[in-house]
Amino acid sequence: MDRYIHAPDPATGLDFLWRRLAALAALLLGLGLALWPDFARAAPGEIDITLQARHWIDPSGSLDIDEVARRPVEDFAAMERYRSFRLDGGVLWLRLELPERDAARRWYLTLSAAAFTNRATLYTAGPSGAWTSQQAGDHLPVSQWAHPDQTPVFVLDSQAAGPVWLRLENQPAPVSPRLIVLDERQLQETRQWTFLMVGGYLGFGLLVLFIGWVHARLYADRAFIAYCCYVACMLGFQAAFTGVGGLFFWPDHAAWNDAAPPVFMLWLTASGIWFVREVCMVSRHHRGVDRLVLAWSVFGLLFPVLYLLLLNRPAFILLNLYGLLSVLLSFSLCIWTWRRGETYAGWMALGFLPVHLAYPFPALRSAGLLPDSWATQYAVLIGSAIEIPLLLYILHRRA
Incomplete structure (x- = not known):
């Protein structure tokens, strides 16, 4: 067979x-x-401060932090809802009053779900009044970010005086800030x-x-x-x-x-x-x-x-x-x-x-x-x- x-x-x-x-x-x-x-x-312990921010658009995109910080608070509109901003060459400035935080822990501000923001800069004033800046965004190599991460992340200085200022630019897509404060463990x-x-x-x-x-x-x-x-x-x-x-x-x-x-x-x-x-x-x-x-x-x-x-x-x-x-x-x-x-x-x-x-x-x-x-x-x-x-x-x- x-x-x-x-x-x-x-x-x-x-x-x-x-x-x-x-x-x-x-x-x-x-x-x-x-x-x-x-x-x-926001997870338990995280703080979503998006709706606590106040915003203003600089149409020229040329003003620096000193000029913006001197503007009256009334020029900055309240962020009443989660929204997008079409900048058309301008710059979005956010005035942030940070909530009370445990000084024993290190805290961060994150731009959640914003991996494609061109440039984000956080300005904080020290006790002497001098400005300190941190930068992130896809117009800057991630390896050169102040805190390299998936999305822009900034360290919040516990000694910072007064409000902090966030400068955002994005072109040609709109920018949609969602701001989360969380500690290092979170x-x-x-x-x-x-x-x-x-x-x-x-x-x-x-x-x-x-x-x-x-x-x-x-x-x-x-x-x-x-x-x-x-x-x-x-x-x-x-x-x-x-x-x-x-x-x-x-x-x-x-x-x-x-x-x-x-x-x-x-x-x-x-x-x-x-x-x-x-x-x-x-x-x-x-x-x-x-x-x-x-x-x-x-x-x-x-x-x-x-x-x-x-x-x-x-x-x-x-x-x-x-x-x-x-x-x-x-x-x-x-x-x-x-x-x-x-x-x-x-x-x-x-x-x-x-x-x-x-x-x-x-x-x-x-x-x-x-x-x-x-x-x-x-x-x-x-x-x-x-x-x-x-x-x-x-x-x-x-x-």
């Missing part, structure tokens, strides 16, 4: 891997949903949990990226290559958007730290459209639509060059419109090709849904319609943690 040696079916091994991957995704998602909601508000705990969750997300994303590349080699399918580009851009965007990239990956490069969020956002969107084009086989259904989709993707790939050269309000509006319209385009392409017989296009529409539902939070923040918050900083990250493995599983079944 002839004996046959059957080679193992690659799909069987991949199915086993998928079960382990799904379990890991569920674990990470559960941890994130259990822990991150606590970051949406700051360290917040950092540890944030780095654990973001680090777990990035590690999980790299694992999924590796598996996607294995699929690309195994099936020789361009859709997997487009998927790998999409995931790589998503990981880069989240590293830049959360401030982890500036702190760990490019701490000495201020120009890239400033450019990375919009660049990765555009590349992410462009690669996502290319990914949809490949999976939904748009060229099979209409050549004109296929060329339009390809041109849309190429525009997103090249637009960062023009955006960084202009860096003005119209370019910023165009960036946000490109992101919004790309969400609508990708969903429309999935539904259109699904109705024309592409079975997995319908599943792709569902696979993109977690990020599509989370996208309005950072988009509305960029437009100045929402203030900085936990949701604007982490909603897309959580959505992509669900979306990335789900899309890969759909691709695996399709292959």
Whole structure:
């Protein structure tokens, strides 16, 4: 009798891997949903002083601290709600009356959820009246910040006399201050949990990226290559958007730290459209639509060059419109090709849904319609943690 040696079916091994991957995704998602909601508000012992601040915009952006401090208090409006400020070349000054603090502990002022503020400077007056300044922001290398961190952090001098002054500038996006006072232990705990969750997300994303590349080699399918580009851009965007990239990956490069969020956002969107084009086989259904989709993707790939050269309000509006319209385009392409017989296009529409539902939070923040918050900083990250493995599983079944 002839004996046959059957080679193992690659799909069987991949199915086993998928079960382990799904379990890991569920674990990470559960941890994130259990822990991150606590970051949406000040934790016990932390003090949110945003609504206690008084604000004034210097339209010229040229006044120094002495000139601003001499202005009457009546010139500074009360911060009655969490809001965004469109500066248009000006500078936002915040007058802060700090609450009573335990002198035995070291205290910090943090700009929570503001990893992409161009420049933030805190001025405090000593007993002699001399001003001391601390600087942070993505126009300054993170390694040169007064206190290098994920977002601007400032030490509060216990000997400071009178109010402290915070100078904020950001262009072309609005600035949305959210000010938290916390002690050294609370700051360290917040950092540890944030780095654990973001680090777990990035590690999980790299694992999924590796598996996607294995699929690309195994099936020789361009859709997997487009998927790998999409995931790589998503990981880069989240590293830049959360401030982890500036702190760990490019701490000495201020120009890239400033450019990375919009660049990765555009590349992410462009690669996502290319990914949809490949999976939904748009060229099979209409050549004109296929060329339009390809041109849309190429525009997103090249637009960062023009955006960084202009860096003005119209370019910023165009960036946000490109992101919004790309969400609508990708969903429309999935539904259109699904109705024309592409079975997995319908599943792709569902696979993109977690990020599509989370996208309005950072988009509305960029437009100045929402203030900085936990949701604007982490909603897309959580959505992509669900979306990335789900899309890969759909691709695996399709292959």
